[in-house]
Amino acid sequence: MPNAHPHKLLVAQGGGPTAVINQSLAGVVLEARKFPHIEKVYGALHGIRGIVNEDFVDLTHETSQTLERVAQTPSSALASTRDKPDLEYCRAMFRTVQAHGIGSFFYIGGNDSADTVRIIAEQAHAADYRLRCIHIPKTIDNDLMVNDHTPGFPSAARFVAQAFMGLNLDSIALPGIYIGVVMGRHAGFLTAAAAMARKFPDDGPHLIYLPERVFAFDGFLADVKAIMDKYGRCIVAVSEGISDANHNPIASSLAAQIEKDAHGNVQLGGGALGDLLTKLVKDRLGFSRVRGDTFGYIQRSFFGCVSDVDQKEARAVGEKAVDFAMRDDRDGSVTIHRSGDYAVRYALTPLKDIAGKTKVMPDNFIAASGHDITEAFRSYLMPLLGSGMPEAYRLSRTPVAKILTKE
Amino acid sequence: MPNAHPHKLLVAQGGGPTAVINQSLAGVVLEARKFPHIEKVYGALHGIRGIVNEDFVDLTHETSQTLERVAQTPSSALASTRDKPDLEYCRAMFRTVQAHGIGSFFYIGGNDSADTVRIIAEQAHAADYRLRCIHIPKTIDNDLMVNDHTPGFPSAARFVAQAFMGLNLDSIALPGIYIGVVMGRHAGFLTAAAAMARKFPDDGPHLIYLPERVFAFDGFLADVKAIMDKYGRCIVAVSEGISDANHNPIASSLAAQIEKDAHGNVQLGGGALGDLLTKLVKDRLGFSRVRGDTFGYIQRSFFGCVSDVDQKEARAVGEKAVDFAMRDDRDGSVTIHRSGDYAVRYALTPLKDIAGKTKVMPDNFIAASGHDITEAFRSYLMPLLGSGMPEAYRLSRTPVAKILTKE
Numbered sequence: 077m078p079n080a081h082p083h084k085l086l087v088a089q090g091g092g093p094t095a096v097i098n099q100s101l102a103g104v105v106l107e108a109r110k111f112p113h114i115e116k117v118y119g120a121l122h123g124i125r126g127i128v129n130e131d132f133v134d135l136t137h138e139t140s141q142t143l144e145r146v147a148q149t150p151s152s153a154l155a156s157t158r159d160k161p162d163l164e165y166c167r168a169m170f171r172t173v174q175a176h177g178i179g180s181f182f183y184i185g186g187n188d189s190a191d192t193v194r195i196i197a198e199q200a201h202a203a204d205y206r207l208r209c210i211h212i213p214k215t216i217d218n219d220l221m222v223n224d225h226t227p228g229f230p231s232a233a234r235f236v237a238q239a240f241m242g243l244n245l246d247s248i249a250l251p252g253i254y255i256g257v258v259m260g261r262h263a264g265f266l267t268a269a270a271a272m273a274r275k276f277p278d279d280g281p282h283l284i285y286l287p288e289r290v291f292a293f294d295g296f297l298a299d300v301k302a303i304m305d306k307y308g309r310c311i312v313a314v315s316e317g318i319s320d321a322n323h324n325p326i327a328s329s330l331a332a333q334i335e336k337d338a339h340g341n342v343q344l345g346g347g348a349l350g351d352l353l354t355k356l357v358k359d360r361l362g363f364s365r366v367r368g369d370t371f372g373y374i375q376r377s378f379f380g381c382v383s384d385v386d387q388k389e390a391r392a393v394g395e396k397a398v399d400f401a402m403r404d405d406r407d408g409s410v411t412i413h414r415s416g417d418y419a420v421r422y423a424l425t426p427l428k429d430i431a432g433k434t435k436v437m438p439d440n441f442i443a444a445s446g447h448d449i450t451e452a453f454r455s456y457l458m459p460l461l462g463s464g465m466p467e468a469y470r471l472s473r474t475p476v477a478k479i480l481t482k483e
Numbered sequence: 484m485p486n487a488h489p490h491k492l493l494v495a496q497g498g499g500p501t502a503v504i505n506q507s508l509a510g511v512v513l514e515a516r517k518f519p520h521i522e523k524v525y526g527a528l529h530g531i532r533g534i535v536n537e538d539f540v541d542l543t544h545e546t547s548q549t550l551e552r553v554a555q556t557p558s559s560a561l562a563s564t565r566d567k568p569d570l571e572y573c574r575a576m577f578r579t580v581q582a583h584g585i586g587s588f589f590y591i592g593g594n595d596s597a598d599t600v601r602i603i604a605e606q607a608h609a610a611d612y613r614l615r616c617i618h619i620p621k622t623i624d625n626d627l628m629v630n631d632h633t634p635g636f637p638s639a640a641r642f643v644a645q646a647f648m649g650l651n652l653d654s655i656a657l658p659g660i661y662i663g664v665v666m667g668r669h670a671g672f673l674t675a676a677a678a679m680a681r682k683f684p685d686d687g688p689h690l691i692y693l694p695e696r697v698f699a700f701d702g703f704l705a706d707v708k709a710i711m712d713k714y715g716r717c718i719v720a721v722s723e724g725i726s727d728a729n730h731n732p733i734a735s736s737l738a739a740q741i742e743k744d745a746h747g748n749v750q751l752g753g754g755a756l757g758d759l760l761t762k763l764v765k766d767r768l769g770f771s772r773v774r775g776d777t778f779g780y781i782q783r784s785f786f787g788c789v790s791d792v793d794q795k796e797a798r799a800v801g802e803k804a805v806d807f808a809m810r811d812d813r814d815g816s817v818t819i820h821r822s823g824d825y826a827v828r829y830a831l832t833p834l835k836d837i838a839g840k841t842k843v844m845p846d847n848f849i850a851a852s853g854h855d856i857t858e859a860f861r862s863y864l865m866p867l868l869g870s871g872m873p874e875a876y877r878l879s880r881t882p883v884a885k886i887l888t889k890e
Contacts, residue, residue, distance in 0.1 A: 089656075092653075092657070093649075093652065093653045093656050093657070118883055119878070121880075129888070130885045130886070130887055130888045132882070132883035133878065133879075133880045133881055133882055133883060134881045134882075134883050135878065137881070138878060138879060142876065142878065142879065145876035146876050146877065146878055148873075148876070149652065149875045149876050149877075150649050150652050150653075151649065151652035151653050151655065151656045152656040153877065153878050154878070155655060155656045155657075156656040156657050157657075158657065171887055172886075172887060175886040175887050176883070176886060238785060238786045238787040239781050239785055239786075241786040241787075242500075242557050242558065242780075242781065242783075242784030242785045242786040243780055243781065243784055245500065245556065245557050245558035245784055245786070246500045246557075246558050246780055246783070246784040248558065248562060249496075249500050249558045249559040249562045249563040250499070250500070250562075250563050250564075250565070254780065256781075347754010347755065347757055347758050347775070347776075347777055348754065348758065350754055351754050351755065351758075367779065367780060368754070369754075369777060369778075369779030369780055369781060370754055370776060370777065370779075371776075371781070372774065372776030372777075373649075373650055373653055373661065373774060373776055374646050374649065374650065374663075374776060374778070374781070376649075376653070377649030377650055377652055377653040378645060378646055378649045379645045379646075379648040379649040379652070379873045379875070380645040380648075380788060380873045381787060381788070466555075466786045466787045468556045468786065469549065469552035469553050469555070469556050470553065470556075470560065471526070471540065471542070471545060471549065471553055471560050471561070472540075472545060472549065473528075473540045474540055474541045474544070475539070475540055475541075476525055476539035476540060476541050476583070478537045479537070479579075479582040479583060480537055480578055480579060480582050481536070481537045
């Protein structure tokens with residue numbers, strides 16, 4: 077049954093940035109123009125905080141050219157927030173929503189944002205206020221339940237893959253040990269994407285450590301030693317979220333004071349983990365040329381490394397969100413389902429199936445060794461990276477016979 | 484007077500990787516094919532170490548297709564070295580050079596590599612051995628004397644600019660303080676390139692700290708405080724080589740043990756400087772959302788962020804090197820000179836003018852404040868970044884009148 081109730085639409089963006097989050101925003105705004113009963117399209121600045129503070133902008137008259145250009149620009153154009161609403165916060169939001177006659181709410185974000193949408197939908201229902209609530213998926217972590225993958229992840233994965241392509245070539249030229257720390261608190265998808273850098277049999281990353289598997293210092297050192305014996309160089313991709321057997325993050329064993337964000341998540345940033353692992357390898361294995369870098373914020377916002385598949389899908393989930401809300405008239409989270417190799421379809425899934433839950437790497441994506449990925453993961457990720465991936469080439473290196481040196 | 488003496492040509496690559504170092508290699512190999520008296524084109528593996536070890540590969544029969552594909556691949560295809568030759572090392576090299584009948588030597592690298600070429604040329608002259616010695620410029624540091632700029636720098640600068648574009652957008656969405664540590668031991672060019680990320684008046688980086696100016700903790704904190712008061716967010720670009728009034732690197736004041744490479748350069752890598760500055764801002768200014776990332780090796784080898792201007796010039800200096808050696812028959816370093824806006828010409832400069840010397844940012848490129856760059860620097864760098872630079876767009880953000888909130 078279609079929703080033809082005249083109302084104002086509100087859209088907002090939550091959580092961390094991605095390269096394509098504004099594609100979804102453009103999808104919502106442009107799709108909304110097809111429905112005459114949507115009288116205005118408002119955007120809340122800084123996510124739900126903009127609702128509490130009544131910080132709305134009118135997107136109704138943004139030109140399509142501006143929207144298309146903003147769609148190509150990384151990071152939330154409406155700005156974001158890490159706020160998680162409590163009851164008081166929700167009440168404040170409702171005062172604004174009611175005062176402005178908002179009839180549908182679209183929130184682009186991850187599993188915390190989905191949970192926010194769920195709470196708002198419950199409150200609206202309890203207050204008998206007519207409000208369509210739709211969550212639009214977005215996260216570089218790729219950790220939303222039900223979804224085959226999430227918008228933002230493919231472009232971040234592409235960045236990580238291209239970075240490790242370069243780091244591998246760097247290491248061939250100047251051999252040593254390199255440890256790259258990649259984002260991913262609980263899910264290792266983004267770290268695992270480093271494996272897409274490989275082309276030749278000796279290419280790195282040679283070791284990949286994921287939060288889905290217990291990280292043990294001794295095993296790590298033995299792995300590095302084995303790779304050094306084999307190749308004389310070693311590229312390691314490690315997730316910031318790696319943990320010990322007691323589920324304590326390796327990074328947090330360092331920090332005297334652990335900072336937490338508003339969601340109670342431990343802040344794992346900074347160079348501490350990379351520096352710890354680097355020092356460990358130097359001290360315990362005696363190698364001198366060891367370097368650790370933390371990819372940090374660069375990997376989630378870099379301007380100029382985007383998957384065209386990701387762009388199109390991020391646009392589509394925005395469009396579909398409005399479509400589902402208006403034509404089906406029910407709440408939910410837009411989800412992406414793989415329907416072919418490679419094709420996707422979009423569905424509207426109950427919010428409770430997504431909200432606050434975390435998907436991690438399935439076992440068949442992780443090698444039995446625990447420090448590599450499988451061919452199944454490569455097949456899964458390959459089509460998401462989009463067109464025009466760079467590819468490394470090598471000289472044939474035909475040896476010249478030695479004259480002086482007896483071999 | 485042209486060099487028509489039948490001989491074998493030897494090419495090698497030294498120092499750190501760049502995105503375009505193989506363009507110069509392809510330039511040498513393909514240009515050499517125009518001269519019938521060049522009987523063979525050899526490549527030494529791992530720079531001058533490959534000469535000592537007699538590790539040569541025959542590039543004579545590499546297909547032009549392979550060379551063109553390798554040219555597009557970052558980081559030294561012949562592999563590199565940080566070795567700096569002493570007298571014994573030089574003697575070992577000469578034994579190989581003479582045994583194989585090498586008549587011309589081309590070394591692609593920075594100021595250390597240029598110094599190596601200078602030493603070899605001197606030794607050849609002293610031994611009365613006929614050897615043309617040419618240095619081909621390459622360094623992301625942009626610190627070679629005489630040159631307007633050096634191949635590899637424009638692509639690295641583009642990476643840094645695009646990274647800061649994203650980081651600036653990230654910070655608009657989720658305001659806080661961000662400190663990005665960029666490579667550059669003595670010269671601030673690459674760090675200064677962060678300024679190209681700015682489009683709108685409030686865009687970051689808001690503060691840029693270069694090794695050419697004394698870094699003082701108190702001044703830094705006051706600068707950050709002032710930007711936070713003005714914009715509520717602050718993006719800082721800082722060179723890894725920033726030093727105090729006594730010329731001691733800020734980074735080294737941390738490390739109990741300073742590691743040095745074979746050239747006696749202090750190793751400034753790792754996340755230490757970023758973490759120190761982050762902690763300082765948190766502790767002294769009381770801001771909580773502070774993040775520091777070290778760009779590290781990613782910025783010098785990233786596969787997929789390249790300036791087409793840089794590619795063409797890197798190819799050209801390789802071609803010109805062979806051309807100068809064969810047609811002018813003299814030693815030297817190929818240098819790039821700006822001849823128009825924008826156009827360049829190439830010259831052959833005496834090795835002693837380049838070898839072992841370091842160019843730093845001229846005063847007219849650095850703002851009087853000491854923590855920013857000038858319009859002159861922007862004009863200098865802009866044409867080097869190449870075509871297709873991404874550009875950020877914003878929504879017009881037309882405010883909606885508040886109903887509940889009294890302003």
